[in-house]
Amino acid sequence: MNTKQNFHVIGFLLLLFALFSGSWFLWLLGGLFFFMPAAQSWWTGNMRRWVKLEWTCDQNRVMPETPVHVTVRMHNRSWLPLPATWLRLTLPDHVTVEGADEVRQSHQRTVVRLRMDLPWRQSAERTLILTPHKRGMVWISEIQTESLPLFADETSAIPFPLSFSLLVYPLPLPLPAISLHDSEPDGSRLSRQRRQEDATFQRGVRPYIPGDRLKHINWKATAKTGALATRVFEHTARPDWRIVGHLLPSYEPLQQRHNVTVNERTISCLAALSVLCRKRSLGYDLYMSVKQRGRDHFHQPAGSGKNHHLHVMTQLAQINHFVTTPLAPILRRLEESPSREAILLVTPRLDEGIEEAIGRLLRRGHQVAVLDVSEEQAVLRRYESSRIARERREIAR
Structure with a gap:
């Protein structure tokens, strides 16, 4: 029995003796032994x-x-x-x-x-x-x-x-020295194949063409001319990056391998890239091979400001007990993009399937760079395509 039950037993015996003896002292003493547990329970329930x-x-x-x-x-x-x-x-x-x-x-x-x-x-x-x-x-x-x-x-x-x-937040992984003019995956000059528009600077209007975005319609010009007019923006030589993070399953039973350390290194590398883009005012999309809210992969839309950087860092910090998905659907989605994309792939494992997907991306005109985080020190490699052969060069170690 616990102490509370002992108090009740002693109180019961005292009240029983008081009933036969008629002693008021025993009545008070027995009632006290019943009162103390009740007072303790009342105080515990009302302490807050x-x-x-x-x-x-x-x-x-x-x-x-x-x-x-x-x-x-x-x-x-x-x-x-x-x-x-x-x-x-x-x-x-x-x-x-x-x-x-x-x-x-x-x-x-x-x-x-x-x-x-x-x-x-x-x-x-x-x-x-x-x-x-x-x-x-x-x-x-x-x-x-x-x-x-x-x-x-x-x-x-x-x-x-x-x-x-x-x-x-995840601790950013030390990145190799990256020079903007020779190792940026997005290129540094404007060409007809990579013409993109910067919505910050407007250079005129043109007649509306079916398929134009509604938010680019110039309503003042439309009211003056009586026909829909679309804003025309200045071209830019810095398109947004497409950063793809490849996360492996936490445990692979066939290989009997734990990938927790490798995945943490991948997340730290993505955090370092976010910091780098924030310092250099570069816009980027973030893809990760994990499920998010019913979707097959994680996707953070393009952005380059402080809020975008904080949101990405918050998402990276909250990734825990994730369910990984194959990397191929993400690369296939980027492959089918009509524009020429600048893709930076962060992966700890370059297998034949990823090499073939990179080859298809290069044949479609995309620029691809791979940041290999299989070792403690990340290595940046850039893939280039030509009409004769595809050459892979190691840029930084």
Whole structure:
């Protein structure tokens, strides 16, 4: 039996003796043994009405190895003191914690315990330093509170809801030295085959042609002439990149191979490319061979601004327990594009199927560069096509 049941047994015996003896003292003592468990249950159920918990941090989006300072405050609004109140929370095992009273590892989780001594009608404050070492999301949905137990060592945990999330971006992988004029997959000069329009600069209008986009219609010119007119933009020599990330299955049973480390290197390389495009103001589409919201692959539309970069980094940080898909459908979709695309493929494995897909892309006039991340140091290779043969050159190592 636990302590609460022992209290009930003692109270029952005292009330039984009081019934036969008629002693008021035994009546009061037996009622006290029944009253104490009831009071404990009532206080446990209503503790969250008078005790409040606050959680504040200095930043919510960080890179790995960045310390995050967290302030925990508890407010006691009741007239009862709460000495030796413990707060218990769990974090992923890759997060190190400083400033706690107890930190231990259990079932691939970091268990943290804090002691808070709360006088009546006052508050207490503690400061923690959280340091994540891997990308991903750090969630805390509730904190368990253990107050000073009434029945010996039988503590009762009271959950306090908490909404806290820490987004850890992937650490960019060091890229080989890339020179814009000789190794950019999108080219550096304007040609008839790669004529693309920059919507930033308008150079005139022309009559509407079926198939033109509605957002490019010039409504002022249409109202003046009485016929639909389409805006004409300046040509640009910097089309958007098509960055394709090839993620392998986490485990391949036939080869008995784990690909977690290789996939993390691929994601870090994609993050490094996003940073590079952000610094050089280059637009790009991002494709990844993982399922997304019912689609066969992940696709982030083209963009080049700060918001686009943050959205891509957020998506890369949140990729976890993904379901991989074949790379061939993505390359086939790019192959069927009517315009000449600039494709940068990030892959840890160049097999015959990928080589054949690259050959078809080159024959259709696309420019292809491959960033091989099979080793610790990434290698950038550029594929070029000619009428006689296809030549592959190693650009950087």
